[in-house]
Amino acid sequence: MSEISLAQQKFLSSKKRPRRTVNCGRILIFVCFVALWEGAAALGLIDSFIFSSPSKVAACFLSMLMDHTLLSHIGITLFETVVSFLLVTVCALAITILLWFCRKLSETLEPYLVILNSLPKSALAPLLIVWLGASYRTIIVTGMSVAIFGSILSLYTSFQEVDPEKAKLIYTLGGKKYHVMTKVILPANIPAMFSLMKVNIGLCLVGVIIGEFIAARQGLGYLIIYGSQVFKLDWVIMSIVLLCLMAMALYGLLGMAERRYLKRFR
Amino acid sequence: MEEIMDEKLLELVSVGYAYHTMQGETPALQNINFTVYKGEFVAIVGPSGCGKSTLLSLLCGLLEPEHGSILLYGQKLYQKSAGNIGYMLQHDHLFEWRTIEQNVLLGPEIAGKLTPRRREAVEHMLKTYGLYKFKDARPSQLSGGMRQRAALVRTLALEPEILLLDEPFSALDYQTRLAVGDDIGSIIKKEHKTAILVTHDLSEAVSLGSRVIVLSARPGRIKNVINIKFPEYLTPLQRRNAPEFKDYFNQLWKEMNEHE
Ligand SMILES: Nc1ncnc2c1ncn2[C@@H]1O[C@H](COP(=O)(O)OP(=O)(O)OP(=O)(O)O)[C@@H](O)[C@H]1O
Ligand SMILES: [Mg+2]
Numbered sequence: 001m002s003e004i005s006l007a008q009q010k011f012l013s014s015k016k017r018p019r020r021t022v023n024c025g026r027i028l029i030f031v032c033f034v035a036l037w038e039g040a041a042a043l044g045l046i047d048s049f050i051f052s053s054p055s056k057v058a059a060c061f062l063s064m065l066m067d068h069t070l071l072s073h074i075g076i077t078l079f080e081t082v083v084s085f086l087l088v089t090v091c092a093l094a095i096t097i098l099l100w101f102c103r104k105l106s107e108t109l110e111p112y113l114v115i116l117n118s119l120p121k122s123a124l125a126p127l128l129i130v131w132l133g134a135s136y137r138t139i140i141v142t143g144m145s146v147a148i149f150g151s152i153l154s155l156y157t158s159f160q161e162v163d164p165e166k167a168k169l170i171y172t173l174g175g176k177k178y179h180v181m182t183k184v185i186l187p188a189n190i191p192a193m194f195s196l197m198k199v200n201i202g203l204c205l206v207g208v209i210i211g212e213f214i215a216a217r218q219g220l221g222y223l224i225i226y227g228s229q230v231f232k233l234d235w236v237i238m239s240i241v242l243l244c245l246m247a248m249a250l251y252g253l254l255g256m257a258e259r260r261y262l263k264r265f266r
Numbered sequence: 267m268e269e270i271m272d273e274k275l276l277e278l279v280s281v282g283y284a285y286h287t288m289q290g291e292t293p294a295l296q297n298i299n300f301t302v303y304k305g306e307f308v309a310i311v312g313p314s315g316c317g318k319s320t321l322l323s324l325l326c327g328l329l330e331p332e333h334g335s336i337l338l339y340g341q342k343l344y345q346k347s348a349g350n351i352g353y354m355l356q357h358d359h360l361f362e363w364r365t366i367e368q369n370v371l372l373g374p375e376i377a378g379k380l381t382p383r384r385r386e387a388v389e390h391m392l393k394t395y396g397l398y399k400f401k402d403a404r405p406s407q408l409s410g411g412m413r414q415r416a417a418l419v420r421t422l423a424l425e426p427e428i429l430l431l432d433e434p435f436s437a438l439d440y441q442t443r444l445a446v447g448d449d450i451g452s453i454i455k456k457e458h459k460t461a462i463l464v465t466h467d468l469s470e471a472v473s474l475g476s477r478v479i480v481l482s483a484r485p486g487r488i489k490n491v492i493n494i495k496f497p498e499y500l501t502p503l504q505r506r507n508a509p510e511f512k513d514y515f516n517q518l519w520k521e522m523n524e525h526e
Binding site: 163165166168169170171172173174175179183184187188190265 | 326328352353355357359361362363364372373375376377404420424
């Protein structure tokens with residue numbers, strides 16, 4: 001390794017300093033928020049029965065962890081979210097490929113897809129429950145219904161945006177339409193698929209929670225709705241915090257996979 | 267040039283083509299007649315939009331002529347014979363998600379002909395044209411000239427007899443353009459290929475071609491054909507300094523700017 005020049009060192013530290021400030025700021029906000037909340041509840045400035053407090057949430061978390069109810073709630077919500085996410089990914093890809101091969105079909109279906117996509121999907125949930133019964137399968141379908149139509153539309157658009165000259169190249173090399181798909185469209189759209197998946201994981205979580213609000217006996221969504229009905233606000237707030245963590249973790253995993261893929265190009 | 271170029275490779279007989287859209291009909295080419303013999307380097311020049319790219323698409327079977335016919339070895343041309351004809355597009359279109367080696371092997375891969383012999387031939391070409399060191403690199407790591415050479419190797423990987431080149435150097439700056447033009451001209455000569463080059467650049471046409479076909483403005487018709495004769499051993503770059511160069515250039519220039 002050659003020695004790092006003074007100017008480069010200066011540059012690096014000048015880049016690092018703002019990073020450190022940003023990180024400190026983030027932690028500070030969190031600590032202040034928790035301290036203020038706890039303090040206000042302890043001093044009676046806010047009603048801890050309604051607003052709960054960090055210590056009560058933590059205690060609630062521990063006690064529910066002890067009696068083994070919490071893990072199954074988390075597990076079922078995670079399971080439903082992951083399954084509906086995987087199904088959305090696979091189905092959206094398969095349907096979009098089909099639409100790309102049959103121009104007539106895609107033109108015919110386009111208005112329907114647009115309508116279904118602009119529909120507020122939570123409106124569908126009660127109907128799905130009546131049709132499919134109150135089971136985890138229904139909740140998975142609810143999760144899918146939130147993400148799938150938008151995924152198909154946006155994936156189809158990015159398929160269309162691939163340079164037609166690249167397709168022409170495949171034809172000049174003696175390829176068929178099938179080769180345009182496998183050699184150009186699919187590989188060219190992997191980055192687009194990653195960003196779509198990052199959006200979808202959040203949407204599926206929203207769909208699953210909506211489903212659990214209406215039709216579940218288990219899961220974090222159920223805990224939220226039940227907790228609010230019986231005024232167990234500790235449950236509600238703890239579930240929201242857990243949902244935040246779950247969303248962050250799932251998003252982080254996808255981000256990691258994406259970075260790993262992109263690293264191949266360096 | 268060698269005078270024993272008697273084997274007819276491609277023959278165009280009163281070929282015509284028009285594009286049809288809802289807005290109307292655009293006649294692109296009319297009554298094109300010419301013959302390409304083995305080992306020739308034919309340059310085609312003409313004003314923008316006169317149907318040069320259309321002509322190449324017809325020649326490699328991507329489009330079918332509306333009038334007349336195109337014969338390859340005396341047989342009507344179909345898309346299946348595309349293996350005999352390599353088409354190098356204006357832009358290299360190297361895929362960023364493939365390494366240079368994978369890009370160059372795209373043709374054989376699609377044709378299902380990834381034989382060890384083919385791989386070896388391609389590897390040999392990469393070595394000869396100074397790309398072997400970069401075979402595992404991504405296209406974005408290559409200079410414009412190297413990318414163009416990689417695109418040529420990709421076209422040559424299917425071992426076509428005829429090469430169609432659509433303004434292959436127009437994306438390059440002048441300096442690189444001269445160098446790569448010289449390079450690619452020599453490569454084609456060395457591989458004993460027959461080539462048809464489309465270009466805007468008259469000096470490029472004179473420095474590379476053994477015959478220049480001048481097309482008229484749209485719809486493209488053959489306005490004139492000029493035979494180019496230089497001593498055999500001159501490279502494209504040396505041709506530019508030969509005394510005949512200026513005469514050919516001026517002749518073409520007059521031809522292009524003469525309105526009928
Ligand atoms: N797909 C198409 N649909 C309708 N018209 C087309 C189409 N492709 C080309 N044309 C028209 O046909 C004519 C010939 O096009 P072509 O691309 O062959 O010209 P060119 O000589 O290669 O032009 P340039 O020098 O600009 O590359 C143009 O005037 C163009 O407007
Ligand atoms: Mg063109």
